Amino acid sequence: MYNKKRLDKNLKKIMPNGKTLILAYDQGLEHGPFKDFNNKNIDPLYIINIAKESKVNAMVFQKGIAEKYQKEIRSAKIPLIIKLNGKTSLYKGESISRKLCSVQEAINLGASAIGYTIYIGSKYESKMFAEFEKIEREAHEKNIPVIAWIYPRGKTIKNDTSKEMMAYATRTALETGADIVKIKLGKIEDLPFAVKSAGRTKVVIAGGLRINEKALLEKTKKIIAAGASGLAIGRNIWQSSRPITLAKKLKKTIK
Numbered sequence: 001m002y003n004k005k006r007l008d009k010n011l012k013k014i015m016p017n018g019k020t021l022i023l024a025y026d027q028g029l030e031h032g033p034f035k036d037f038n039n040k041n042i043d044p045l046y047i048i049n050i051a052k053e054s055k056v057n058a059m060v061f062q063k064g065i066a067e068k069y070q071k072e073i074r075s076a077k078i079p080l081i082i083k084l085n086g087k088t089s090l091y092k093g094e095s096i097s098r099k100l101c102s103v104q105e106a107i108n109l110g111a112s113a114i115g116y117t118i119y120i121g122s123k124y125e126s127k128m129f130a131e132f133e134k135i136e137r138e139a140h141e142k143n144i145p146v147i148a149w150i151y152p153r154g155k156t157i158k159n160d161t162s163k164e165m166m167a168y169a170t171r172t173a174l175e176t177g178a179d180i181v182k183i184k185l186g187k188i189e190d191l192p193f194a195v196k197s198a199g200r201t202k203v204v205i206a207g208g209l210r211i212n213e214k215a216l217l218e219k220t221k222k223i224i225a226a227g228a229s230g231l232a233i234g235r236n237i238w239q240s241s242r243p244i245t246l247a248k249k250l251k252k253t254i255k
């Protein structure tokens, strides 16, 4: 049964002191194995080791990796977030991402929280909202925190990271009940209003294409100063030649 105290306690596992560094690794499905990966980082064990050694606050996998690498994930002792929906980059139609794993399966696999992407502005937005509502209800009944990846996408969206779109994304997460919202960052000066629009929903920022270490650390400082709760990033860490050192530095910056 839903119990706010228990949910908050579980939220703290992935967001101690209200701040977090989440390592995302669902790009193999979303982008395909050639675009983002090399011989090292294509191996989930490489990612689990980065998470373990740098002590990120959580790591995100789809259910297949969570299942096949269960032993190593459990022994890394880093909270697991399972992404419940996904799609490939081969599909070129109006954006839609559907459920691939249930809340109960995620819990059985040891998930501390679950994630779901909604493409607001898509012709299929209502299908994703309907699916999200069921997932969120079940997760909250079990006191499992819900992270909504809210990405504006579709014919009416001119700039998915404009001030309006960032704030619309975070507000959507608040009003649909997500505990954390993950958004893409546009201009840093537009972030404080997006954070305000999120109300009591926590805001984390996606990484995007890799940038140099110094620029990433500077940007992270500004993100935290703007009121966001941290990062949920992938490529910038696991494409780095020294991912563990970088993740440790990011964690320090976010604290």
Ligand code: FBP
Residues within 6 Å of the ligand: 024, 025, 026, 027, 030, 031, 149, 151, 206, 207, 208, 209, 232, 233, 234, 235, 236
């Ligand atoms: P990165 O930090 O590597 O950008 O990952 C963030 C993320 O949200 C991933 O979780 C997801 O796979 C990817 O971006 C999706 O981005 P897009 O839909 O733009 O391809």
